[in-house]
Amino acid sequence: MQQNRLPQAADELRRQLRLDPHEPVAHALLAICLLEDEQRLPQAQEEAELAIHLAPEYDFAFYALALAQHRQHRSKEALAAINQALALDPADASYYHVLGQLRLESGQWQAALQAARTGLGFDSEHAGLHGLEARALARQGRRDEASQAARAALGHGAESSDIQAQAGWVALETNRPHEALENFREALRLDPTSDYARAGLVEALKARYWVYRTFMRFMYWVSSLSAGLRRGLLVGAYVVARFVPVLLPFYLVFAYMSWFKDALFNSLLRVNRYGRYALSAAQTQHSNHFLALLGVAAGAGLGALLTHGDVPGLVTLAFVALGLLFPLVGTERLTARPKQQQYSRWAGWALAAVGVLCISLDMLGMNGQGTGQLFMVFLYGTVAYTWVFAFQ
Numbered sequence: 001m002q003q004n005r006l007p008q009a010a011d012e013l014r015r016q017l018r019l020d021p022h023e024p025v026a027h028a029l030l031a032i033c034l035l036e037d038e039q040r041l042p043q044a045q046e047e048a049e050l051a052i053h054l055a056p057e058y059d060f061a062f063y064a065l066a067l068a069q070h071r072q073h074r075s076k077e078a079l080a081a082i083n084q085a086l087a088l089d090p091a092d093a094s095y096y097h098v099l100g101q102l103r104l105e106s107g108q109w110q111a112a113l114q115a116a117r118t119g120l121g122f123d124s125e126h127a128g129l130h131g132l133e134a135r136a137l138a139r140q141g142r143r144d145e146a147s148q149a150a151r152a153a154l155g156h157g158a159e160s161s162d163i164q165a166q167a168g169w170v171a172l173e174t175n176r177p178h179e180a181l182e183n184f185r186e187a188l189r190l191d192p193t194s195d196y197a198r199a200g201l202v203e204a205l206k207a208r209y210w211v212y213r214t215f216m217r218f219m220y221w222v223s224s225l226s227a228g229l230r231r232g233l234l235v236g237a238y239v240v241a242r243f244v245p246v247l248l249p250f251y252l253v254f255a256y257m258s259w260f261k262d263a264l265f266n267s268l269l270r271v272n273r274y275g276r277y278a279l280s281a282a283q284t285q286h287s288n289h290f291l292a293l294l295g296v297a298a299g300a301g302l303g304a305l306l307t308h309g310d311v312p313g314l315v316t317l318a319f320v321a322l323g324l325l326f327p328l329v330g331t332e333r334l335t336a337r338p339k340q341q342q343y344s345r346w347a348g349w350a351l352a353a354v355g356v357l358c359i360s361l362d363m364l365g366m367n368g369q370g371t372g373q374l375f376m377v378f379l380y381g382t383v384a385y386t387w388v389f390a391f392q
Helices: 006-019 024-034 038-054 059-071 075-088 093-105 109-122 127-139 143-157 161-173 177-190 195-206 210-223 227-243 245-269 281-306 314-333 338-363 369-389
Strands: none
Touching: 006 024, 024 038, 024 059, 038 059, 059 075, 059 093, 075 093, 093 109, 093 127, 109 127, 127 143, 127 161, 143 161, 161 177, 161 195, 177 195, 195 210, 195 245, 210 245, 227 245, 245 281, 245 314, 281 314, 314 338, 314 369, 338 369
């Protein structure tokens, strides 16, 4: 395992477990070995849980369980597991690293910083904790301190792909996209399979557009607010825009960018000679779907204008295609939350079914009062979707 030969380590551990199937250390170590294979994450969780069953006071088993649950995007369960590990051993720096990562991902910047600094009190050379400290400081706008912490992380782990990627994210979040590009390229040189570094490279390429960079910094600030405050901000901005009409275009730009910035700029990257290779297969496929719906909306809208609305169904088709962009993008944004993503997907299919029915009835000339009411159901359903899933 120290040589990072995890498949061979897993084989050795399985041989040991055939001799002694009740050895908790072997089960916990095997869980760690299985973490790199996404298909085996459930098995890794089972191994960690078995280790806990065999030795309920074994803190490392709870750490392994937290890692397995974290990789499966089960943040609440992972937080409970790592807190139990810390209750059993409150002096392990790696446990604080996992705790800090979970806090960071939930937008609790100060709690993430506290976890990082507590862990560094037990191991001042832990590169991951220095990187975590840097990211938490960057999210709080403390640029100089964040840069210093990032340099400390690189000083202790420059040959680590994860540390290079963390330094890249810090550079990106402190408005240094060109430096971030170099960090992410180095991270991918060290580990070409790193999704963390690849995602950062995509963000750094998009951050070269000042519009995206400015909006990204604003969204970092918004994400630090509670869900209630974020909804209050959106409602307040809408109310102000309604009473001050000159601000309405700015509000609409904000609202649409908050939903479509990633899909739009990922699509723009496809004409960039580097960006097209940085995008993952899933991002490219999502861009195809986004552009297809956008193209249908634009084509139908143009057709309706050229024919002066004489062709039935074109206007409805344009509105339905535009409306379906919301669940398309919303479902993609919830990749890290499988349960909410499934709910979003169901909502999207329901809206699509209503939309297709509206288009069909309109094309058949059945555009009476019932059809109009059905179309209003689609519109109100789309608005309801944006409110429900905006801050999931």
